[in-house]
Amino acid sequence: MGLCMDFLNWLEPDMSIQVLTCLDDPTDLVRISSVSRSWRHFVIENGLCKKLCLRLFPQLSRVAQVIEINNPDTKAEVGSSNSKELETLEREHRVYAFLACGFTSFNVGDSIKRALSASSTDNFPEESIRNTLEPRDVVGRRASYWSSKGQSDPAVPEVLIYKLVSDFVVINEINIQPFKAYFQLGEPIYSAKAVRFRFGHAKSPMDVESDPMGESFPDEKFIWTYTSQVFPMTQENILQTFKLPEPVLCIGGFLQIELLGRVQRQEMDGLFYICVSHVQAKGKSLSPAFGVEIHEPSGQFVLKNNIQAKGNIQPSLPENDSDVNADLDLERDIRDMLPFVNMLQGNVVDFDEFEWNDAEEGMDEEFVEEGMDEEFVV
Structure with a gap:
């Protein structure tokens, strides 16, 4: 096999964004963010999952804030303005990626x-x-x-x-x-x-x-x-x-x-x-996995993600048998998406805690080839 090239290093950032925004499956974006540390940062810092959600549903343009509830992996927003901005981007990446997958996966x-x-x-x-x-x-x-x-x-x-x-x-x-x-x-x-x-x-x-x-x-x-x-x-x-x-x-x-x-x-x-x-x-x-808090008179709203770290939902109290069945369907959907949720939350590969040695540092900024699909090789 010939030498693989990381097109994120060869193309201008704007062109790389144009290429990745052609993807319309949120699981592809999550796979990309699992390829290497540099790819993960690129997906998160450019808000590609959020952009995908906005393409699917323009109504989300009125989101003023994203909140994760009952997620012990969420870090408190302390430190420099840069660290707060990065935490916000990582949270939006997790929430919008899961939301985009929910749009295409949950039962009708x-x-x-x-x-x-x-x-x-x-x-x-x-x-x-x-x-x-x-x-x-x-x-x-x-x-x-x-x-x-x-x-x-x-x-x-x-x-x-x-x-x-x-x-x-x-x-x-x-x-x-x-x-x-x-x-x-x-x-x-x-x-x-x-x-x-x-x-x-x-x-x-x-x-x-x-x-x-x-x-x-x-x-x-x-x-x-x-x-x-x-x-x-x-x-x-x-x-x-x-x-x-x-x-x-x-x-x-x-x-x-x-x-x-x-x-x-x-x-x-x-x-x-x-x-x-x-x-x-x-x-x-998409409830109870997701909820909204609408602010009037602005019309903007807070998007709340109720997925716990292990991918479980926070069940709401059903009012009748049909609500019970709907909750059971949703729980089954969430369980089916558990590998996706784990990947989002770093339970498969924790990029923040992964020990990068000198040899790996030279490769990253290339690829962790085991986690890479052929369609991402150019």
């Missing part, structure tokens, strides 16, 4: 925790928004669905608001099933003409709880940080899938569904209605 599932409110409800509680989380079409010999109030103007929209399973969720798609009134003549389907989705957070979480009367919370109570395109809806009694162009990171844990336009008039009163049987939000919850 239904991410709605509970239904909060609807802009209107025809017959409460029989036709409550809570029925949209019930997968069965009939419950207790009654049809299970939400119904708006009737309107003479078919252009009047409706709004449904849901709380997601955590404050830090990646959403891939929304599924909605319009209701088919099998008990009415002709079995009409009360779909909307189109839908649009918003994600965001509450201005004051204490002010946002389920409304016992099913009425909608005003928009003034929320900050919507993402608004989707308008998706056309078909007048069919099927679970219709509305896939987002790119997965969206919802910071704050609230989903708003706008139902735009009405197509079906009810024969008995001549008014237009919108009715929904079922709603799903497919995504990945």
Whole structure:
């Protein structure tokens, strides 16, 4: 084999960054940081894992601070300004690398925790928004669905608001099933003409709880940080899938569904209605491994990493069986990622404590060839 060259020593730093930012798999960046001490420093000092996360999810640009909780390997920020800056960069490297891996590794599932409110409800509680989380079409010999109030103007929209399973969720798609009134003549389907989705957070979480009367919370109570395109809806009694162009990171844990336009008039009163049987939000919850603390009015937030040194999660108290299953899924995901976490935290090779002799010092700044994959040799 020919002599291997370390391109980080041969290329200008800007060109090396351009090469490494072409990688879109966080595990590749972690492998690179394990090749040698100089490569590790280069990845950390240039924030390559953070840049990868920002490419995947621009919403992370509002992160003001990164905090690691229950990590005994985290050093106190004492000493010179240079040492504090290096500790900050190392912490961001660990957190963003694990976060990027979580985006691509955790299981996709239904991410709605509970239904909060609807802009209107025809017959409460029989036709409550809570029925949209019930997968069965009939419950207790009654049809299970939400119904708006009737309107003479078919252009009047409706709004449904849901709380997601955590404050830090990646959403891939929304599924909605319009209701088919099998008990009415002709079995009409009360779909909307189109839908649009918003994600965001509450201005004051204490002010946002389920409304016992099913009425909608005003928009003034929320900050919507993402608004989707308008998706056309078909007048069919099927679970219709509305896939987002790119997965969206919802910071704050609230989903708003706008139902735009009405197509079906009810024969008995001549008014237009919108009715929904079922709603799903497919995504990945990164809690309790990650959490956020939102600061208002700036809109910036603190990103909190709850992974312990051995890769265990800090479990939150589940509210029901579905939450228990979600926590078990997350624990399994974390266990599968344990080698990745150990590598990030230096448990495989501790670069700070590794004894470099003179011969190795001459090689490093080259490679520890055992830890190097062929694709990184030029």
